[in-house]
Amino acid sequence: xxxxxxxxxxxxxxxxxxxxxxxxxxxxxxxxxxxxxxxxxxxxxxxxxxxxxxxxxxxxxxxxxxxxxxxxxxxxxxxxxxxxxxxxxxxxxxxxxxxxxxxxxxxxxxxxxxxxxxxxxxxxxxxxxxxxxxxxxxxxxxxxxxxxxxxxxxxxxxxxxxxxxxxxxxxxxxxxxxxxxxxxxxxxxxxxxxxxxxxxxxxxxxxxxxxxxxxxxxxxxxxxxxxxxxxxxxxxxxxxxxxxxxxxxxxxxxxxxxxxxxxxxxxxxxxxxxxxxx
Amino acid sequence: xxxxxxxxxxxxxxxxxxxxxxxxxxxxxxxxxxxxxxxxxxxxxxxxxxxxxxxxxxxxxxxxxxxxxxxxxxxxxxxxxxxxxxxxxxxxxxxxxxxxxxxxxxxxxxxxxxxxxxxxxxxxxxxxxxxxxxxxxxxxxxxxxxxxxxxxxxxxxxxxxxxxxxxxxxxxxxxxxxxxxxxxxxxxxxxxxxxxxxxxxxxxxxxxxxxxxxxxxxxxxxxxxxxxxxxxxxxxxxxxxxxxxxxxxxxxxxxxxxxxxxxxxxxxxxxxxxxxxxxxxxxxxxxxx
Ligand SMILES: Nc1ncnc2c1ncn2[C@@H]1O[C@H](COP(=O)(O)OP(=O)(O)OP(=O)(O)O)[C@@H](O)[C@H]1O
Ligand SMILES: [Mg+2]
Numbered sequence: 244x245x246x247x248x249x250x251x252x253x254x255x256x257x258x259x260x261x262x263x264x265x266x267x268x269x270x271x272x273x274x275x276x277x278x279x280x281x282x283x284x285x286x287x288x289x290x291x292x293x294x295x296x297x298x299x300x301x302x303x304x305x306x307x308x309x310x311x312x313x314x315x316x317x318x319x320x321x322x323x324x325x326x327x328x329x330x331x332x333x334x335x336x337x338x339x340x341x342x343x344x345x346x347x348x349x350x351x352x353x354x355x356x357x358x359x360x361x362x363x364x365x366x367x368x369x370x371x372x373x374x375x376x377x378x379x380x381x382x383x384x385x386x387x388x389x390x391x392x393x394x395x396x397x398x399x400x401x402x403x404x405x406x407x408x409x410x411x412x413x414x415x416x417x418x419x420x421x422x423x424x425x426x427x428x429x430x431x432x433x434x435x436x437x438x439x440x441x442x443x444x445x446x447x448x449x450x451x452x453x454x455x456x457x458x459x460x461x462x463x464x465x466x467x468x469x470x471x472x473x474x475x476x477x478x479x480x481x482x483x484x485x486x487x488x489x490x491x492x493x494x495x496x497x498x499x500x501x502x503x504x505x506x507x508x509x510x511x512x513x514x515x516x517x518x519x520x521x
Numbered sequence: 522x523x524x525x526x527x528x529x530x531x532x533x534x535x536x537x538x539x540x541x542x543x544x545x546x547x548x549x550x551x552x553x554x555x556x557x558x559x560x561x562x563x564x565x566x567x568x569x570x571x572x573x574x575x576x577x578x579x580x581x582x583x584x585x586x587x588x589x590x591x592x593x594x595x596x597x598x599x600x601x602x603x604x605x606x607x608x609x610x611x612x613x614x615x616x617x618x619x620x621x622x623x624x625x626x627x628x629x630x631x632x633x634x635x636x637x638x639x640x641x642x643x644x645x646x647x648x649x650x651x652x653x654x655x656x657x658x659x660x661x662x663x664x665x666x667x668x669x670x671x672x673x674x675x676x677x678x679x680x681x682x683x684x685x686x687x688x689x690x691x692x693x694x695x696x697x698x699x700x701x702x703x704x705x706x707x708x709x710x711x712x713x714x715x716x717x718x719x720x721x722x723x724x725x726x727x728x729x730x731x732x733x734x735x736x737x738x739x740x741x742x743x744x745x746x747x748x749x750x751x752x753x754x755x756x757x758x759x760x761x762x763x764x765x766x767x768x769x770x771x772x773x774x775x776x777x778x779x780x781x782x783x784x785x786x787x788x789x790x791x792x793x794x795x796x797x798x799x800x801x802x803x804x805x806x807x808x809x810x
Pocket of ligand 1: 542562
C-alpha cells in the first residue's frame, strides 16, 4: 500500500494571485479615469444636449444632388485605392517581419539549438522595426512624406503602409502564436524550413483570423485616409475638409453615409472570406 | 549504430523551481535495423525519451548519439539535415484540422524537398501516387483528398503514420502510434511499421501502452518506470512478475490494446489469442541479431 503521497490541499493555489492582480488593475484604472476627466453625466446635461442637437441639425438633409454625387464617387474611388494600396504595402512589410517575430517558427529555440543568440538578436531587431513603424502615427508619417512626394495620394499610401505594416506584423505574429502551434513545431523538428512550416503548419489554422484582421485594418485604413485627406492626400477626406470649411452640413452627412456603406462593405467582405477559409 | 544514450537524464524546465525530472541515467545502445518497444506506466518518460532521440529536446545530463551524430554539437544546417532523417509518429497527430490528408502526408518530405518544390506543392500536389500508396497500406486510400477534420481519431492517427512512412526516415520513432485504434487496425498499422523498418533496414522504436502488442511484435522490449530503465529484454524473457512490477499492478490487470484482461500465454493463464506466436512478426520473422 502506498498512501504516503501527500494529499493536495482542496483549495485553488492560484486564487490569491488572481485576486491580487484584479485589485491592482482596478487601483491603476481609477486615477486614469480621473485624469481623463471622464464624467458621463455631462453627456445628459440639458444645455449640452441642445448644443449637440444644433450641431447635428446642420447635417440634415444630406446633399444628394447628382453633381455632388459625382464628386463623392470620384473621391470614394480615390480613397478606396489609397486604403487598398496602403494595406497591400502593409501586408508586404508585415508578413516577413511577423514570421521572424513568431517564436513557434523558431528553429533555434528547439533544444535550444545552435545560433540561439543570433535568432534572438534578429527577433529583437524585427520587434524594434515594427515598434518604430507603428509607434509613429500615420498622420505624422503623412506630414513627413508629403514633403517628399508633394500633395496627393502617394504620401497617404506610404504613410498607411508604414504604420499599418507595424500593426499588422505584431498582430500577425500574435495570431500565429495563439493558435495550435504544434503542427508547425513538429514540421521544424523533422527538418522543414521556417517558411514551409508556416505554410503547412500554421496557415491552415490561422488563415481565417489573419484574413479578418487584415480586412479590419483595411477598414481602418479607409478611415485613416480621411485624416490624410485633411493634410492634402486627396480622396473623401479632402472633399470633407472642403465641405466643412464651407460649413456645408448636407455634404458632410452624405460623405458620412458613404463611410457607413464602406464599413458595411468591409464587414461583408470579412464574413465572406471567413466562410471561404472555414 | 543507430543511436546510443549514455546515462541520459532530463529535467523538464530545468531552470525553474518546479522542474520535473522525467528521465534518470538511461543508457541504451541500438544497432541499425533493430526494432524495439518501450513500455511503462503513464508519466514514466516514454514520450520524453523518444523526443530526445528525435533531437527535439536536449538532455540535461548524459550523452546522445543519433545516426552517428551528437545532435547538439552540429551546426544549424547539419542539425536540420539530421532531423529530416528522423521520423516521429506523434500520439496526437499534429495536423491542422483544415488540411487535406494528402497535404498532411506530403508534409513528411518538407525537410528533404527544396523550398520551391514545397511551395509549388501548395498550389498543386507535387506527388499524388506516393501519399495514396502510403495511405493504402493503412487502408485509408479513399480519404486521400478529404480534410482532416472529417476523419475519425483512428483515421487521423493513420494519416500521421502515413506521413512518416512517406518521409522514409532512417530512424522511425513512434509514440503510441496505435492508441486510438481497435485491435485489428492496431495490428495492421504495427505490421506496416515493421515491414517498413525491415524492408529498408531502418531502426524502429515504438512506445506502447498495450503490453500485448509490444510482446507480440517486438524482438526487444524496454521497460521504463519513473524515468528509469528497469529492464531491456527479449519478449520471451519478460515475465508476468516483471510486468506487475513495472505497472505496480496488484490486481494483475495489465494494459492491452483491446482492454481485455491480459495474461502471458506461456505461464499457463488464459491465452489472449494472438495472430502469431509471441515475439514473432507475422509479416516476416524478426532478424536474428
Ligand atoms: N513539457 C513538459 N513540461 C514539464 N513537465 C513535463 C513536460 N512533458 C512531460 N513532463 C513530465 O515528465 C514526466 C514524463 O512525461 P512523459 O510525457 O515522457 O511520460 P509518458 O511515459 O510518455 O506518459 P504517457 O504514457 O502518459 O504518455 C511526467 O511526469 C510529465 O509530467
Ligand atoms: Mg507519452
